[in-house]
Amino acid sequence: MEGIRGRHVVVVGAGIAGLAAAAHLNRGGEGPRVTVIEGASRVGGKLHTSEVAGVLVDAGAEAMLARRPEGSDLARLAGLGDDLVDPGTTRAAVLSRGSLRALPAGHVMGVPSDLAALARSGVLSPAGVARASLDRVLPATPVTTDVSVAAYVRARLGGEVLDRLIEPMLGGVYAGRTDRLSLEATMPGIAAIARSERSLLRGAEEIAGGASAGAGPVFTTVRQGLGTLPEAVAKASGADVRTNLTVRDLIRTAGGWRLVAGPTRDEEIVEADAVILAVPARPASRLLAREAPEAAAELAAIEYASMAIVTLAYPRTAFPGRPAGSGYLVPPVERRSVKAVTFSSVKWPHLAEADRDLIVVRCSIGRLGEETVLQRDDAELVALAMEELTETMGVHGLPRDTRVTRWGGSLPQYDVGHLGRVARIRAGVAALPGLAVCGAAYEGVGIPACVATGRAAALRVIEHLEEAGRAAG
Known part of the structure; x- marks a missing residue:
């Protein structure tokens, strides 16, 4: 451990994965010296909070999975354990065939587990329900390699389940499209069913039964907003956090790594015993191009989707009645610009406590391949969101305040x-001592998954430093 304390680790990127890595490197104050370098003016990446009508509202992710412990554990490590709060409701709906309809009970990421509940929900037409029921008698659909979500679900349950349940569910998480998304990477539980069960419905029923047996809040957040988590983690990590500094090059040296940062006319050289790259795929690819070209090429092939969140703060009287549930999803087949709506002050009671005369709504706009809608200016995006709420919810009048976050x-x-692809990236990085990668590009886009990659990167670096210390001693 003494050998580790004298070493220097640089984390490139101050999103939640990089900050989690820095915090886990700390090891109760017994870890190496850590520097976090961030190109932006603040830490946190897509986690950010600002006021809307005087209420602090998240501009990025506003919840994290409670059933994966990594996110909540990190909040506790950062001293925010007492500020973790549960949602008031997670009951959601989907806009289908022109009406809001409750998501069928017992679904697993949109995959129904109860045909009777599916029929009662009205999300599908009678013909769509009948087609889904054929899964019980259809022969097995062999899945021996990774396939798209669309290919497998359509074969088992038909197009309506795919279009009206799975597509909006995964679109809300990845802003992607099921004909491209990997079954193994985005729905691992369903992929396991595909490999071992003939019936997808029966497998989903088993998963849903297991989930209800361990029932508890699905999501959690921080009372002051998830956007406050990064600063707290940065402080708890004890790292030297430097913002407004971009790392332009990464060079392997005899004793470790050299980072070239800052503008070319005033560049800064930073020496490190180990480096963790906690940046998105494209900048990670550029930094690895010299030392790990094959991993860099794989990273460059990862595509990213863009989106915008329009936050509207309405007076309560603008709604004909109190919104039911936490919000609703909008399938692409409905041909609307808004893909999801969250009634934030209903989902999170602490927001309602801040101003009981307000209803705060977040509207998500943008999917992969829909970049043109995001080229509209802020006022146009606000108008799209307002039109959606008027058509679907009967909301009238103007919001008191708005915010557009791109x-x-x-x-x-x-x-x-x-x-x-991730396995090949990790193999290429593993060949370089004292280097690790983490972040949303690898094994999950949610906060707990990103935190888990940060922790794994920290452990890899600690192991390297311990081995180097033993070899030197």
Whole structure:
């Protein structure tokens, strides 16, 4: 351990994965010296909070999975354990065939597990329900390699389940399209069913039964907003965090790594014993081009989708009645610009407590291949969101305040073969001592998944430093 304390680790990127890596490197103050370098003016990446009508509202992710412990554990490590809060409701709907309809009970990422509940929901037509029921008698659909979500689900349950349940569900997570998304990477539980079960419905029923047996809140957040988590983690990590500094080159040296940062006319050289790259795929690819060209090429092939979040703060009287549930999804087949709506002050009671006369709504706009809608200016995006709420919810009048947050190239696409690509990237990086990667590009876009990659990167670097210390001693 003494040998580690004298070493220097640089984390490139101060999103939640990089900050988690820095925090886990700390090891209770017994870890190496850590420097976090971030090109932007603030830490946190897509986690950011600002005021809308005087209420602090997240501009990026506003929830994290509670059933994966990594995110909540990191919040506790950062001193925010007492600020973790549960949602008031997670009951959601889907806009289907022109009406809001409750998502069928017992679904697994949109895959129905109860045909009776599916029929009662009205999300599908009677013909769509009948087609889904054929899964019980159809012969097995062999899945021996990774396939698209669309290919497998359509073969088992038909086009309506795919279009009206799976597509909006995965579109909300990845802003992607099921004909490209990897079954293995985006729906691993369903992929396991595909490999071992004949019936997808029966497999989903088993998963849903297991989930209800361990029931508890699905999501959690921080009372002050998830956007406050990065600063707290940065502080708890004890790292030297430097913002407004871009790393332009990464060079392997005899004793470790050299990073070239800053503008070419005033560049800065930073020496490190180990480096963790916690940046998106494209900048990671550029930094690895010299030392790991094959891994760099694989990273460059990961495509990203853009999106925008329009936040509207309405007076309560603008709604004909209190919105039911946490929000709703909009399938692409409905041909609307808004892909999801969250009633934030209903989902999170602490937001309602901040101003009981407000209803705060977040509208998500943009999917892969729909970049043209995001070229509209902020006022036009606000108008699209307002039109959606008027048509679907009967909302009238003007919001008291609005905010448009654009996340350009923010969501990595886990296309078919993604996990194989990640394995090749990791193999290329593993060949370089003292180097690790982490972030949303690899094994999950949610906060707990990103935190898990940061922790794994920190452990890899610690192991390297310990081995180097033993060899030197």
